[in-house]
Amino acid sequence: MIFFDHFNYWIFVILLMIGLFTVMSRTNLIKKMIGLSLFQISVFLFYISMGKIDEGTAPIVVEGAQDVVYSNPLPHVLILTAIVVGVATTALGLSLVVRIKESFGTIDEEDILAREDKA
């Protein structure tokens, strides 16, 4: 089964698409942010899966052990940075939503567009 051979990658693609679809199809700004977070988080899964090596153990040197296969820690470290970026993006996006709510009195895209035209 090709699906189970690349299980993580399939989940990555499915989450990515769910996230992207949510961003595009929802008009509620909070739901858009949720979609965007999901979209970013799926990429974390992609990086983490990439570092895993079959039969690989945690990358800590074992004294005296022979033929130990280690997983690749680098993608995991990289994705820590991306997680921080994701958190910052979410925080900034949500704070913009708060300001939009204060200013326009709604967080629905269509209502905002209607009010923009009147302004």
Place this chain on the structure above:
Amino acid sequence: MSLVASHAPVLAIIIPLLAAPVCAMLRGTTFPWFLTTVISALSFAVSVQILLTVSDTGPISYMLGGWAAPWGIEYVADPLSAFVMLIISGISTGVLLYARESIAKEVPPHQLGLFFSAYLLALAGMMGITVTGDAFNIFVFLEITSLSSYVLIAMGEKADRRALTSAFQYLIIGTIGATFILIGVGLLYMMTGTLNIADIASRFDAIADTRPVRAAVAFLIIGIAIKLAMFPFHVWLPNAYSYAPSIVTAFFAGTATKVSVYLLLRFIFTIFGAEFSFGVVSLSELLMPLGVIAFLSMSTVAIFQTNVKRLLAFSSVAQLGYMTVGIALASEAGLTASILHIFNHAIVKTGLFLSVGCMVFVAGSAYLKDLEGIGSRMPLTTFGFVLGGLALIGVPLTPGFVSKWYLVMATLERGDFLGYALTAGMLLSSLLAVIYIWRVVEVAYFRPAPADAEAREAPLSLLIPTWIFIIGSFYFGIQTTVNVGFAEKAASFLMGGL
């Protein structure tokens, strides 16, 4: 001095990056601005130093923390990145000279410290993207730039609350773009096992024609295209530029999209290599039509705008179309034209946005209906705008002419039907530019000023930097050896490979 010089590539980024938190703590209207200007000028001085060194002795490589590449992170200043760094820090410094009075009117005084620290972060991020030699670093710096630019754009909220929604829209689209780039870098890492750009490039041929690499190319090109505001992904740009504070618009118009053009060049020519990009995956067939549609359709859309800032923003998308076409020609001449246009358009568009900023400062609006008779009310500013407009159209003696000349030479060099069609398209687009600039001129000079409007020039602190950019653009339009020289050097470096 030699100690400072040997650390130049990292200094250009570290200086603004460290100054940003300091700036956030400063209060008052003058201190944050002053610090930011000094820091940006320092960064500019370092960039000049780097560019001179690079053109004398070739690319500089800097190992961060002394860890040797490819394990450590490497910063590389080559003719292209040094040239783009010079553009970014130069534009930033020029815009900052203008900023003090302009921004005090648009942003509440207690937020100025934070505003300028976001500005410094954006500067550091853009400089970082250009100088880094590490693919993952590009993503990190890209996000530093993007996050601070969302903040900066949202700061236009005091004048127009639509700044908030346009910043949010940019955040959504920009994050999708950056995430695509992240996926692309991940796929490249998966196939090559390295993140160092030179190292990826050297291993690229062995794995070039595999499915993950093709996917990586697609993700990277689309991600960069979103950041670059290439034609179908440009929706965020006109909104963001229209509602951001004047200096933010001027700063980003000259730098943000140019950095993305740089990224496109870097990935296509340095990492993928021209043979793969144009031979195996034929990116020309993707980029060429998009570029052509961009400059034709966006010039047309610009004609119908009622807000001058928005008009210029659409014209920016059109100009990015020229750069895309220059890249898609896949020849050294096209590449030279494209890199030259990065420089020329940056200086011209910044000048234009600054002069519109002067009008907004005095008249309080960038809508054409509020700018009637502005030519007699603010003669110096409006004349500056007209000269900038001529440069944008590409009248001889202006930088717009020089870069269009090189672009036309590059298209004619093809000698086939497509080449002639492209030339015709560019001429048509320039005529459209005449129309949209003329609309502003007509309103400014041939409509009577409203009776209650006061005739008042913008303060000198705004006028002088505006005119520096306008006169500077004419200098580089007449005395072309400097900008053409650096652009040619960068182009031949890229075509020659690493």
